[in-house]
Structures are given as structure tokens and as C-alpha cells.
Amino acid sequence: xxxxxxxxxxxxxxxxxxxxxxxxxxxxxxxxxxxxxxxxxxxxxxxxxxxxxxxxxxxxxxxxxxxxxxxxxxxxxxxxxxxxxxxxxxxxxxxxxxxxxxxxxxxxxxxxxxxxxxxxxxxxxxxxxxxxxxxxxxxxxxxxxxxxxxxxxxxxxxxxxxxxxxxxxxxxxxxxxxxxxxxxxxxxxxxxxxxxxxxxxxxxxxxxxxxxxxxxxxxxxxxxxxxxxxxxxxxxxxxxxxxxxxxxxxxxxxxxxxxxxxxxxxxxxxxxxxxxxxxxxxxxxxxxxxxxxxxxxxxxxxxxxxxxxxxxxxxxxxxxxxxxxxxxxxxxxxxxxxxxxxxxxxxxxx
Amino acid sequence: xxxxxxxxxxxxxxxxxxxxxxxxxxxxxxxxxxxxxxxxxxxxxxxxxxxxxxxxxxxxxxxxxxxxxxxxxxxxxxxxxxxxxxxxxxxxxxxxxxxxxxxxxxxxxxxxxxxxxxxxxxxxxxxxxxxxxxxxxxxxxxxxxxxxxxxxxxxxxxxxxxxxxxxxxxxxxxxxxxxxxxxxxxxxxxxxxxxxxxxxxxxxxxxxxxxxxxxxxxxxxxxxxxxxxxxxxxxxxxxxxxxxxxxxxxxxxxxxxxxxxxxxxxxxxxxxxxxxxxxxxxxxxxxxxxxxxxxxxxxxxxxxxxxxxxxxxxxxxxxxxxxxxxxxxxxxxxxxxxxxxxxxxxxxxx
Numbered sequence: 001x002x003x004x005x006x007x008x009x010x011x012x013x014x015x016x017x018x019x020x021x022x023x024x025x026x027x028x029x030x031x032x033x034x035x036x037x038x039x040x041x042x043x044x045x046x047x048x049x050x051x052x053x054x055x056x057x058x059x060x061x062x063x064x065x066x067x068x069x070x071x072x073x074x075x076x077x078x079x080x081x082x083x084x085x086x087x088x089x090x091x092x093x094x095x096x097x098x099x100x101x102x103x104x105x106x107x108x109x110x111x112x113x114x115x116x117x118x119x120x121x122x123x124x125x126x127x128x129x130x131x132x133x134x135x136x137x138x139x140x141x142x143x144x145x146x147x148x149x150x151x152x153x154x155x156x157x158x159x160x161x162x163x164x165x166x167x168x169x170x171x172x173x174x175x176x177x178x179x180x181x182x183x184x185x186x187x188x189x190x191x192x193x194x195x196x197x198x199x200x201x202x203x204x205x206x207x208x209x210x211x212x213x214x215x216x217x218x219x220x221x222x223x224x225x226x227x228x229x230x231x232x233x234x235x236x237x238x239x240x241x242x243x244x245x246x247x248x249x250x251x252x253x254x255x256x257x258x259x260x261x262x263x264x265x266x267x268x269x270x271x272x273x274x275x276x277x278x279x280x281x282x283x284x285x286x287x288x289x290x291x292x293x294x295x296x297x298x299x300x301x302x303x304x305x306x307x308x309x310x311x312x313x314x315x316x317x318x319x320x321x322x323x324x325x326x327x328x329x330x331x332x333x334x335x336x337x338x339x340x341x342x343x344x345x346x347x348x349x350x
Numbered sequence: 351x352x353x354x355x356x357x358x359x360x361x362x363x364x365x366x367x368x369x370x371x372x373x374x375x376x377x378x379x380x381x382x383x384x385x386x387x388x389x390x391x392x393x394x395x396x397x398x399x400x401x402x403x404x405x406x407x408x409x410x411x412x413x414x415x416x417x418x419x420x421x422x423x424x425x426x427x428x429x430x431x432x433x434x435x436x437x438x439x440x441x442x443x444x445x446x447x448x449x450x451x452x453x454x455x456x457x458x459x460x461x462x463x464x465x466x467x468x469x470x471x472x473x474x475x476x477x478x479x480x481x482x483x484x485x486x487x488x489x490x491x492x493x494x495x496x497x498x499x500x501x502x503x504x505x506x507x508x509x510x511x512x513x514x515x516x517x518x519x520x521x522x523x524x525x526x527x528x529x530x531x532x533x534x535x536x537x538x539x540x541x542x543x544x545x546x547x548x549x550x551x552x553x554x555x556x557x558x559x560x561x562x563x564x565x566x567x568x569x570x571x572x573x574x575x576x577x578x579x580x581x582x583x584x585x586x587x588x589x590x591x592x593x594x595x596x597x598x599x600x601x602x603x604x605x606x607x608x609x610x611x612x613x614x615x616x617x618x619x620x621x622x623x624x625x626x627x628x629x630x631x632x633x634x635x636x637x638x639x640x641x642x643x644x645x646x647x648x649x650x651x652x653x654x655x656x657x658x659x660x661x662x663x664x665x666x667x668x669x670x671x672x673x674x675x676x677x678x679x680x681x682x683x684x685x686x687x688x689x690x691x692x693x694x695x696x697x698x699x700x
Contacts (some may be wrong), residue, residue, distance in 0.1 A: 004588070035402060036510065039603070040441065040510055040511050040512075040603075041406060041437040041440035041441055041510070041511070041586075041588055042404035042406035042437050042438060042440070042443070042499075042501070043404065043405045043406070044402055044403070044404050044441070044508060045402065045403040045404070045405060046402050046403075047397045047402075047403055052385060052395060052396050052397075053394070053395040053396075053397055053403060053500075054392035054393065054394050054395070055392055055393045055395060055447070055449060055482065055483060055498070055500060056392035056393070057449045057451050057483060057484060057485055057496070058451070058482060058485050059451040059452075059453055059485045059487050059494070059496060061453045061487055061488065061489055061490070061494075062490075063490045064453075064487060064488050064489070064490065065487070086390075087391040087392050088392060089393070090391035090392070091390065091391055091392045094390070097405070099405060099406075099407045099498060100498050101407050101408070101409040102409075103409055103414075103494060107654050107668075132405065133405060133406060133407060133582060134407055135407055135408050135409045135496075137409050137411055137414060137415070138411065138414050139411055139414070139494075140411070140412075140492065141411045141490065141491035141492065142412065142491065143488065144409070144411075144453060144489075144496075145493050146407070146451050146485075146494075146496035148405070148407055148498040149392075150403075150405060151392070155396070158394060160386065160390055160661055161390050161391070162390075168515065201569055229619060234393075237391060238391055239687045250603070253389070253390075253466055262459060265428055309421075
């Protein structure tokens with residue numbers, strides 16, 4: 001994991017076109033909507049009949065969003081794609097294409113870029129997406145990855161953030177807080193490594209939270225579940241910045257309030273163990289940790305019977321008519337106001 | 351032009367969401383295909399009936415693609431958009447939406463970002479495009495701008511790089527080399543400014559080449575002309591890296607050769623004067639300078655009559671069956687091989 005970044009091969013000899021060709025020559029388009037991929041002024045997409053297109057973009061900056069000391073390039077490429085696909089799924093749409101722009105400093109070897117692209121193409125393969133274009137350029141400093149994802153859905157299927165109504169149930173997929181605990185463990189081992197490189201990192205028992213941080217999976221399965229159960233959420237968002245912040249986005253745009261229950265927030269046992277070792281509140285990690293890439297959505301009460309036994313979904317509260325009031329009922333039955341900076345509000349608790 | 355970059359306001363107080371809101375709150379969607387803009391997990395686009403979608407992306411990196419010492423933020427924003435629109439026009443498509451991701455260091459003030467967005471939104475307004483999404487993040491170093499442009503066209507209208515046929519005429523819009531001469535003049539004045547900041551830059555008479563560098567316009571009018579004249583080019587590419595390099599791309603993908611004539615290459619008189627002052631060959635500036643964002647295209651001989659009197663288009667040569675042979679016939683009637691690094695090949699001439 002702590003890779004040797006010394007002695008990289010220079011990429012300058014290949015040049016920009018050579019580099020793009022080198023990295024993209026193996027790509028075969030698989031999605032029927034992909035007409036033309038890499039190699040022209042633009043990619044060409046033929047949208048399916050009667051479908052609308054969704055477009056989302058995310059930029060990952062070295063030193064801000066990732067640390068190459070503990071992030072393998074293949075994982076980084078995989079994650080750079082999946083965080084964008086997560087946004088497409090959060091519209092209840094199916095991702096179809098991505099474009100990838102990268103700025104690369106000369107400290108990064110061709111082998112590292114090959115690994116980065118291998119990770120991106122693996123994510124594309126798993127989620128049925130084509131890499132159809134992009135841009136490769138130099139950087140004076142770190143690595144920057146900008147990905148745009150395109151998806152499609154029928155007009156009536158698309159779910160926005162602004163449709164939550166009073167009494168709707170608030171649901172989340174999977175479990176929360178793991179990615180943040182994984183990040184804190186990696187940061188702790190980095191400190192130890194920096195002080196004494198001879199000490200091997202000790203991650204035993206933390207596979208799950210590390211994978212949550214380094215290789216998040218977007219919830220394609222939840223979108224499929226909606227179709228199988230014939231459930232259309234009233235609103236949806238993906239959890240990239242923590243439950244608290246995302247829930248406030250949903251409620252603000254829907255002009256409603258909410259109440260959620262601490263004991264209903266799904267947290268994996270290994271997240272709890274990791275958080276406690278780090279002297280963090282597992283609930284705070286779930287509320288404010290971020291990067292879980294789970295889906296937060298609301299459904300009307302009519303759909304309760306369809307959802308209630310789905311193991312991948314937890315019902316954590318309900319929407320209220322109290323616009324601007326965002327409440328967390330803690331395990332000791334105290335009502336706390338949720339804020340986008342909920343971390344501070346709850347930091348004293350453990 | 352040489353702005354005072356000291357004493358910028360900090361953007362940290364606004365936070366990411368505040369910053370996005372601040373920069374995008376004035377945006378009104380105008381394109382009928384734009385269903386949802388900034389503010390959800392993804393933008394939503396409703397493609398026009400029977401149209402295909404084109405998607406292109408470009409990343410601009412401070413210190414590589416632009417120098418903030420002599421690039422006003424408003425011009426930078428304008429150019430960042432128009433270079434992407436140029437790629438859409440090069441597919442013979444009409445741009446409809448863009449997304450904008452920026453990474454910003456704390457040396458950049460809110461006022462500067464407002465100027466940057468003002469420039470982007472001005473380009474959007476002029477070319478009928480909506481800014482529908484994006485991402486704003488921190489950067490440890492310079493400013494990075496990544497823009498993705500979306501456009502649409504009927505399937506049969508889309509022009510690729512690979513359709514050039516033997517005997518087709520090779521055409522370019524506008525004139526070439528100006529953007530490169532403008533850049534060299536700016537770089538020269540930067541040197542003088544660095545050595546003695548009291549000396550004011552002397553750009554008198556160079557308005558045209560400076561504008562070519564700092565505020566390039568994509569050739570929407572040429573795409574409109576094709577429709578008016580009922581001409582469909584057999585291949586097309588935009589000239590971002592110099593005529594020589596782009597022509598070789600067209601010929602390589604079309605599996606043909608070419609012959610162009612030095613005296614037919616359109617060069618503006620002020621480009622010639624600027625090049626000569628800089629002791630550069632105007633022809634070399636046109637062949638290898640780059641950033642002109644003109645369109646290079648081929649048409650079948652049948653369309654000669656329709657094109658020949660169009661002032662915005664110059665016919666500079668023809669396609670040959672000699673795959674891999676790219677020839678420039680110079681003014682002294684000597685045949686030179688064109689290469690993507692044609693600069694070196696011709697550098698001795700003046």
C-alpha cells in the first residue's frame with residue numbers, strides 16, 4: 001500500500017497524443033448508445049428513444065481529495081469513476097459514458113498512469129459504462145482528475161432533490177461512517193510511517209472500513225431494486241459529504257423539515273470498533289464523515305410495505321412540515337438540531 | 351492587463367456550497383433542451399428528437415495553458431468556454447450545455463472568480479449555451495479549469511475526422527498564426543516587465559493578435575454557413591495545435607495523404623508584421639503555432655462552386671491517395687514534408 005514512488009519513468013517522450021493513445025488504445029465501446037469514443041473532437045452518443053440525459057462532473061485534486069502515500073493508483077482510478085457514477089444513480093438514472101481529463105506532473109510514471117486507467121476501466125466494465133473521451137495535460141504540481149459522467153433515464157423516472165413531502169420516510173442504503181473511519185486509520189498510520197518508516201502499518205481487522213474509503217461502490221443495486229419493487233423515491237441524493245449535510249440539502253430544496261433517530265442510523269460493527277479505537281463517536285462519523293457514497297432518499301408512506309424488509313435499506317426517520325427544522329433524536333431521547341457542521345454540534349458526545 | 355494580484359479576499363468563509371451558490375445563482379437556463387441546471391446530483395438534458403449528443407472536455411492548467419500575469423480572469427473564463435465550443439462545432443454540431451469544474455488556491459480572490467464566471471457566462475450567452483453544473487474545490491497550487499461541453503446534431507450531419515477522400519479540397523476558416531504571435535508578444539512583454547516593472551508594455555498595433563490569443567471565438571458562423579450552402583464537409587477538426595498537426599490527424603484517420611500550398615495559407619497582415627518583429631516565419635507560426643481555433647475541413651470537389659467565393663474560407667490544398675505523405679509546397683515551389691513537429695523542419699527559413 002505504501003508504494004515506492006521513486007524512480008518513475010518520464011512520460012515526456014510519449015507526448016500528449018502518444019500518452020492518450022497508450023492509455024486508451026485497448027478501449028472497446030460496449031454500450032449501445034456509444035457511437036464514437038476517444039479520437040475525434042468530441043465523443044458521440046445516441047440517446048435511447050424518449051430518454052433524458054443526465055450529466056455530472058467531479059474533480060479530484062491530489063493533497064485535497066487523495067493522498068498518494070496510501071492510495072494505490074488502481075484504487076484511485078476506480079474511485080474517481082465510481083464517485084461520479086454515484087451521482088448518476090442518485091438521479092435514478094443509468095450511467096452510460098464517462099470522459100476523463102487528467103493533469104499529470106512528471107513525478108508520475110507511465111506505469112502509475114496505466115494503473116490509474118486500469119482502475120477506471122475496471123469500474124467502467126463493472127458498471128457497464130464506456131470511457132469515450134478526455135484530455136491529458138501536464139501539471140506543475142500534483143495529479144488532478146476530472147471526470148464527467150453521462151447517464152440516461154426516462155423523464156418520469158428521474159428523481160430530484162426537491163420532491164420530499166411531509167410524512168415521507170427517510171431511507172439510506174448500506175451503512176454509514178465507514179469511509180471516514182477508514183480515512184482516519186490511514187492518516188494515523190501515515191503519521192506513524194512518517195515518524196518511523198520501519199514500522200509496518202497495522203490494519204488487521206479493518207479491511208471493511210479501508211475498502212469503504214479506498215474503493216467505494218456506487219449503489220447500482222438500489223436503483224435496480226427500485227425498478228423491481230416499482231418504487232419511485234420522492235427525492236434522492238448521494239451521501240458524499242455526510243448524512244447530516246445531504247439531508248439538509250434534500251430538506252432545503254424540498255422546503256420541508258425532518259426528524260431522524262440516532263439508533264436507526266445504520267453503522268457497521270467494524271466502523272463502531274474503528275471509531276472507538278480512534279476515540280470518535282460512530283454516530284458523528286456517520287453524520288459528518290462523508291465519502292460513503294450511499295443513497296439517501298425519501299419514499300411516500302404508501303411504499304413502506306415494499307421497502308420495510310429490504311436488507312440494503314434502513315428507514316431512519318421521516319419528513320416533517322417544519323421547514324428549516326432538522327432534528328436528530330439521540331439514543332438518550334434528546335432532540336439535537338442537525339447542522340451541515342453537525343460534527344461540531346455533537347463533538348462533545350462519545 | 352498586468353493586474354494587481356495582491357490582497358485577495360479569502361474564499362474560505364463562503365465554503366464550497368456557498369461559493370457555488372454565489373457564482374451560479376444568477377444563471378437562468380435558456381436552451382430548451384436544458385431541464386435542470388446547477389443544484390442537483392446531475393444536470394438533466396432532454397435531447398431534441400432524433401438528435402445525437404456530442405460530448406467534449408478540456409482541462410486548462412495555470413502555468414501550462416495560461417499565465418495569470420497577463421491573462422485577465424474574464425478573458426480566461428471566456429476562452430475556457432470557447433475552446434470547448436470549438437470542439438463541438440468541429441463535429442458540425444450545435445453546443446447546448448457546459449459543466450465547469452474549477453480547483454482554486456487561496457491566492458485567488460472572490461472578485462477574481464466572479465470575473466472568471468462572468469467571462470464564462472458571457473461566452474454562454476453569445477453562443478446560446480447553458481452552464482448546467484460543475485464542481486468547485488480547493489487546490490494546493492494553481493488554478494485548474496475543466497469544462498465539458500455538450501452539443502447535438504442529427505446523425506447524418508455529424509462530421510468526423512476520418513471521412514476525407516482523394517481529391518477533396520482542404521479548407522480552413524479565418525486566418526492562422528495570430529494566436530501564437532499574440533502569445534509571443536505577451537511573453538516578451540512579461541520578460542521586460544519582470545526585469546523592470548516600471549516599463550509599461552507596448553502593444554500598440556497588436557490588438558488583433560492579442561485578441562486572437564486572449565479571446566478566441568469559435569466558428570459558429572462557419573457551421574451556419576454549411577447549413578446555408580447545403581455543404582457537408584467530408585471531415586473536420588478544429589485547429590488547436592497548429593495546422594500541420596491537425597492536418598496530419600485528419601489524414602491519418604482518413605488514411606489519405608495531402609498537399610497544401612504555402613501561399614494559400616491565410617495569414618492576417620498584423621500576424622505577418624508581429625511575426626517579423628519577433629523574427630519568426632509567419633508560415634511556421636500558422637503551421638505550428640496553435641490556439642487559432644479555426645476549423646480545418648475537407649469538402650468534395652462537387653462543392654467547390656459553393657465554397658470558392660466565401661470570404662471566411664480559404665482553400666489551401668487537396669487530399670491525395672498517398673497515405674502517410676503530407677506535403678507543403680513552399681512559395682519557392684520546393685516540396686517539404688509536413689510533420690507534427692513541423693516547427694523544427696522549417697525553422698531555418700524566414
